[in-house]
Amino acid sequence: MKLLLKIRYDGTSYCGYQAQPDKPSVQRALTDAVSDCFGFPCTVTGCSRTDSGVHALGFCAAVEPVDPQNRITIPTGRVHRALRRFLPADISVCGEAEVSGDFHPRYSVLRKEYLYRMYDTVYDDPFESSRAWHLKHPVTDEGLTRMNRAAAHMVGHHDFTSFMAAGSKIVDAHRTVYSLNVQRNGNNLDLRVSADGFLYNMVRIITGTLTDCAYGVFEPDDIADIIQAKDRAKAGKTAPPHGLYLSEVWYDREIEWKIF
């Protein structure tokens, strides 16, 4: 049995999820916290890498003792409380489950969802500065409609080479996008996209391209040609990392989450 944690983090102060030498990472902070809390060294394996500044609302990470002789004795469902004083304020546990030994938090993923948050007030918003991308030109209702018309072209099974960071070493860039839409919530524009997998920078390039559609740089129907081209240069700019949130992960089996 392994312990699976669902965590939320504000990624502003981290080099990303993945541990890197001499840089603060979420993985490092989490590994230190569980090891200190349980009293023996543990390994922590995440569901995904995230870039520097990227946030998470439902990141999944599996925790195991390094020495199999050690056992986690805190009952599942109580770990978040025990961990509270070991975790920094920008990371917290919002769900716990037990999973079997063959479960892998990355390889068992069936589907993931990201949120990309923007805001479009003319003024800079100090409460959004590290948590949403500031679009300096307001998005009109028509612009939002254009974004969603463009988004519809991306849903389905496609080769997303045009929406992958140039220089990525992925051989097969086919992915299935299950859903993609943009909604306005007050001054926020929330893009939500779910897929069976994501290429490097895929959500950020999709977001940049959809905002170009909002402002008339592209027509919504251009998206079909951009996908067809399989050329990163044809798509729009890469949106910055600080608006991106890994929001949900679905697995190839039922997980009995204790959610708080």
Next chain:
Amino acid sequence: MKLLLKIRYDGTSYCGYQAQPDKPSVQRALTDAVSDCFGFPCTVTGCSRTDSGVHALGFCAAVEPVDPQNRITIPTGRVHRALRRFLPADISVCGEAEVSGDFHPRYSVLRKEYLYRMYDTVYDDPFESSRAWHLKHPVTDEGLTRMNRAAAHMVGHHDFTSFMAAGSKIVDAHRTVYSLNVQRNGNNLDLRVSADGFLYNMVRIITGTLTDCAYGVFEPDDIADIIQAKDRAKAGKTAPPHGLYLSEVWYDREIEWKIF
């Protein structure tokens, strides 16, 4: 003519609005920014003091050159853009107006509104930790109803001595509360209160007392007796500063805001 700025700030890194020697204050940051931007020393006068960690969504501050020979030549409505590169990311200008020489941003106030934000998930939320008070016990629908029934007793003209920090040197603690209510927005509980003036810690003591009503420490109808007692010890605890936002200020004259 004076320049009146409406500002938003995340108060987490400041000792409060008011300048204090050797401490970072919003007033100091704002004074430095306008002086650097305009090219001559300016004074900045705020509508209110705020405590360390308290935020603002619509704080008003008047800007004047120290030497009356100097004149602000940037047209009103363009100042927020000019100031952008002089202000730290946690302070921004979201409105501008011209006001007459006799206008005082504090003495001309007729009414102010505060927002006090709470959240009640069982887990700590890293996105709320410095911006809302974490109620560790969820507030039920009945608890919310109790809070609003209690709140209704506070609306009107009362002596609010029971809701003033002990040791305050205010002679007359009569204030008129125009509106006070608590609404749920997802995991947030937002208390909004407007009044002709506020005593020291008044919103935070009101908030602490209303949460006590939610959990059954007080009955909603106890509020009448608590007000009557004119004794700080009869009211509930003081909620922490980091959930408090000065949200709006109304003046004794029409202000022609250029709002963005």
